[in-house]
Amino acid sequence: MMKCVGRREIVVFLDYDGTLSEIVSNPTEAFMTGQMRAALEAVSNKFPTAILSGRSLRKIYEFVNLTNIYYSGNHGNTVISPRKGNKIDMYDTTGDRARRTFEADAGMVDKIVKSEVKKYPDFRVMLGHEVLEVRPNNDLNKGTALELIMGKMGFTSSNRAVPLFIGDDRTDEDGFRAIKRSGSRLAIVVSTVPKETEAIYSLRNPTEVMQFLWRLVEWKTMK
Numbered sequence: 001m002m003k004c005v006g007r008r009e010i011v012v013f014l015d016y017d018g019t020l021s022e023i024v025s026n027p028t029e030a031f032m033t034g035q036m037r038a039a040l041e042a043v044s045n046k047f048p049t050a051i052l053s054g055r056s057l058r059k060i061y062e063f064v065n066l067t068n069i070y071y072s073g074n075h076g077n078t079v080i081s082p083r084k085g086n087k088i089d090m091y092d093t094t095g096d097r098a099r100r101t102f103e104a105d106a107g108m109v110d111k112i113v114k115s116e117v118k119k120y121p122d123f124r125v126m127l128g129h130e131v132l133e134v135r136p137n138n139d140l141n142k143g144t145a146l147e148l149i150m151g152k153m154g155f156t157s158s159n160r161a162v163p164l165f166i167g168d169d170r171t172d173e174d175g176f177r178a179i180k181r182s183g184s185r186l187a188i189v190v191s192t193v194p195k196e197t198e199a200i201y202s203l204r205n206p207t208e209v210m211q212f213l214w215r216l217v218e219w220k221t222m223k
């Protein structure tokens with residue numbers, strides 16, 4: 001898998017929910033394990049690293065809380081660069097309230113949300129893992145965020161860097177497409193079942209992601 005990298009720098013992009021943390025029913029409790037945190041810290045000390053999340057920047061920064069990495073929140077709508085003591089004070093378009101609808105009411109909630117949002121052409125509804133999200137109706141997504149961050153890092157040519165992205169959700173497919181556009185093959189989907197995806201490789205769950213991150217660190221150390 002890493003043979004294609006050669007002397008180029010690997011830039012690590014990671015989704016959060018379902019990739020660094022297990023999917024849980026209460027979104028405010030989707031913490032990383034201590035082992036995952038250690039792996040992520042080790043990766044961020046060896047590679048340029050960024051988190052691409054659908055959550056608000058504030059929320060994702062609260063969960064990850066590392067100052068040496070880039071963050072993109074709100075599905076590519078916000079990006080923040082690493083800086084010591086980064087203070088996140090951005091607008092917040094996602095919330096973790098109004099959750100945990102009874103399964104029997106899901107169809108009705110879907111209908112109401114969609115018909116309400118239709119009245120506001122600047123917004124659209126997006127379907128995630130048992131969640132409906134209202135997001136700005138624009139062309140920004142995790143793929144555009146990946147490309148923007150590569151540029152901010154100074155990697156404008158594929159001769160110097162190879163992006164790698166791990167994600168589990170349908171919004172991560174935009175990230176996998178950006179990986180493809182860059183000429184990289186390092187697109188990894190997290191899934192226990194085979195599924196239609198732009199990713200080339202797969203891992204089964206966050207535990208396997210954590211093990212892969214450690215292998216990446218070892219590989220870099222031996223290089």
Ligand SMILES: O=P(O)(O)OC[C@H]1O[C@H](O[C@H]2O[C@H](CO)[C@@H](O)[C@H](O)[C@H]2O)[C@H](O)[C@@H](O)[C@@H]1O
Nearest residue numbers: 016017023024025027030053054055129130131
């Ligand atoms: O792009 P991500 O970092 O993967 O964020 C995607 C959404 O993640 C959260 O929802 C998902 O995870 C929750 C906690 O495990 C789970 O309860 C929910 O069913 C999942 O959809 C977050 O709450 C959303 O705002 C993010 O867009």
